[in-house]
Amino acid sequence: MMSVRAMKAALKQQAIHFFVxxxxxxxxxxxxxxxxxxxxxxxxxxxxxxxxxxxxxGGVLGMWGxxxxxxxxSIGYDRMNGTLEAIMVTPAPLSSVVFGRCLWNAFxxxxxxxxxxxxxxxxFGIDVTVRDPLGFLVALAATLLSLAVLGMVFGAFYVVTRAxxxxxxxxxxPIYVLSGAMFPLVVLPEWSRPFSYALPATWGAExxxxxxxxxxxxxxxxxMGALGLTALTTLVFLLVSLWLFSFLEGRAKVNxxxxxx
Amino acid sequence: MMRNVTGVKASALVAMRSQFAVVxxxxxxxxxxxxxxxxxxxxxxxxxxxxxxxxxxAYVALGNAVSSLTxxxxxxxxxxxxxxxxxxxxxxxLGTPTRMYYVFLGKGAYQSxxxxxxxxxxxxxxxxxxxxxxxxxxxxxxxxxxxVTCFAMVGFGMVIGSVxxxxxxxMVLGSIxxxxxxxxxxxxxxxxxxxxWLQPASYAFPLTYGVEAVRRVxxxxxxxxxxxxxxxxxxxxxxxxxxxxxxxxxxxxLALRRGSLDMF
Numbered sequence: 339m340m341s342v343r344a345m346k347a348a349l350k351q352q353a354i355h356f357f358v359x360x361x362x363x364x365x366x367x368x369x370x371x372x373x374x375x376x377x378x379x380x381x382x383x384x385x386x387x388x389x390x391x392x393x394x395x396g397g398v399l400g401m402w403g404x405x406x407x408x409x410x411x412s413i414g415y416d417r418m419n420g421t422l423e424a425i426m427v428t429p430a431p432l433s434s435v436v437f438g439r440c441l442w443n444a445f446x447x448x449x450x451x452x453x454x455x456x457x458x459x460x461x462f463g464i465d466v467t468v469r470d471p472l473g474f475l476v477a478l479a480a481t482l483l484s485l486a487v488l489g490m491v492f493g494a495f496y497v498v499t500r501a502x503x504x505x506x507x508x509x510x511x512p513i514y515v516l517s518g519a520m521f522p523l524v525v526l527p528e529w530s531r532p533f534s535y536a537l538p539a540t541w542g543a544e545x546x547x548x549x550x551x552x553x554x555x556x557x558x559x560x561x562m563g564a565l566g567l568t569a570l571t572t573l574v575f576l577l578v579s580l581w582l583f584s585f586l587e588g589r590a591k592v593n594x595x596x597x598x599x
Numbered sequence: 600m601m602r603n604v605t606g607v608k609a610s611a612l613v614a615m616r617s618q619f620a621v622v623x624x625x626x627x628x629x630x631x632x633x634x635x636x637x638x639x640x641x642x643x644x645x646x647x648x649x650x651x652x653x654x655x656x657a658y659v660a661l662g663n664a665v666s667s668l669t670x671x672x673x674x675x676x677x678x679x680x681x682x683x684x685x686x687x688x689x690x691x692x693l694g695t696p697t698r699m700y701y702v703f704l705g706k707g708a709y710q711s712x713x714x715x716x717x718x719x720x721x722x723x724x725x726x727x728x729x730x731x732x733x734x735x736x737x738x739x740x741x742x743x744x745x746x747v748t749c750f751a752m753v754g755f756g757m758v759i760g761s762v763x764x765x766x767x768x769x770m771v772l773g774s775i776x777x778x779x780x781x782x783x784x785x786x787x788x789x790x791x792x793x794x795x796w797l798q799p800a801s802y803a804f805p806l807t808y809g810v811e812a813v814r815r816v817x818x819x820x821x822x823x824x825x826x827x828x829x830x831x832x833x834x835x836x837x838x839x840x841x842x843x844x845x846x847x848x849x850x851x852x853l854a855l856r857r858g859s860l861d862m863f
Binding site for chain 2: 361362365369372373377379380382504508514522
């Protein structure tokens with residue numbers, strides 16, 4: 339069961355944390371920003387739509403980098419500061435608290451997308467004009483939501499383990515690769531593609547590209563098809579995360595490991 | 600003198616033991632390998648798609664394998680002072696008779712071992728999975744290049760990490776330095792691709808010389824062929840250690856005056 343009030347409060351609290359000390363956003367956005375800039379250098383001889391393709395992919399990486407980094411650390415810090423137990427005894431479901439935080443973190447990842455857009459426009463002279471602005475905004479919102487939900491799934495595990503930093507590092511790059519944000523999915527080996535298809539980030543990135551690039555639709559899904567798959571996979575991950583939270587919260591309470599750091 | 604050596608040794612041993620206190624050895628190993636592997640894979644796929652002959656998949660894989668040294672040798676060392684502050688043990692370290700510089704030198708020594716392990720595994724992975732041809736490389740020359748690169752990079756990490764004694768945290772600076780090498784050091788594409796005004800910055804990073812030396816050794820160069828690169832890295836490394844010593848002294852004094860030693 340989700341509580342909208344708890345979600346809003348968690349989002350607000352996370353936003354206040356950010357504005358009090360904005361420097362902490364740097365560690366979470368620096369990796370996707372550098373990865374995208376390197377990609378732009380590698381694509382520089384290709385020009386045209388391929389450069390815009392990399393810029394759009396970079397935006398997705400930025401949102402994901404910030405979501406996974408901040409979401410994992412938000413629970414990690416609660417554990418470290420000894421406030422995780424206090425959060426668990428409030429009537430608000432932990433999943434709602436984490437989802438509110440993830441939403442803010444994914445939203446903040448847009449800062450990285452903005453930085454990438456600026457570098458692309460001014461340093462590489464790429465024309466960052468999207469074909470369907472309204473479709474692009476809808477796809478962006480859907481991708482942001484999908485990444486927040488994905489962050490929530492992984493966030494659930496941080497409730498039972500204090501090794502959150504190690505898990506975060508393991509989870510950031512696989513999504514960069516498997517989402518195919520920076521290259522078409524056909525470049526990936528066949529055995530890894532089912533993992534890509536299961537990720538909402540893959541379809542969100544696909545919807546963004548279809549809305550932005552003229553004639554782009556390698557999988558023949560169409561804009562609505564990609565957006566529908568983003569919504570479907572997001573819903574599946576949301577249900578999985580709610581179940582995981584309920585199961586792992588119960589386990590952490592039985593093990594008594596919430597204040598163990 | 601003897602006290603400093605004991606301090607370095609004790610600090611290295613404590614760093615090793617505390618490494619596995621939170622993250623177990625198996626999870627740690629998976630973390631090290633998966634990070635190196637997925638970073639390499641990402642850039643290999645990008646370069647494959649980009650189709651630039653001067654920065655093909657093998658070029659990119661080799662560069663990323665060498666840059667995996669950065670995680671331990673630069674980021675790990677940079678984070679050391681900040682982590683002590685975060686945990687609240689910085690004041691206790693200052694209370695010991697060993698100078699702070701030697702405590703962090705010990706941590707750097709331990710990170711060197713981790714770094715050399717990571718880069719060795721990454722090179723094997725790059726050869727096994729991404730077609731990097733290391734058959735022409737002389738193992739002894741390659742090992743020498745990696746040890747010298749690691750020496751210079753740990754010194755670089757200590758310079759950056761010294762600010763963690765004074766500032767609230769060295770995490771922000773450490774994160775920037777960790778990834779900047781991917782852009783500036785010839786890891787993923789030749790330095791000539793960078794704008795002219797940015798190219799001199801590449802030569803301030805020891806990783807630039809390390810990557811270049813490994814590329815040459817992989818193509819069959821001997822120790823004499825890369826000796827100039829090794830000399831540059833040794834000189835840079837020595838300068839970094841001296842600078843780090845001075846900076847630790849300065850920042851320690853500043854932190855004491857400002858009362859920011861335990862501030863996080």
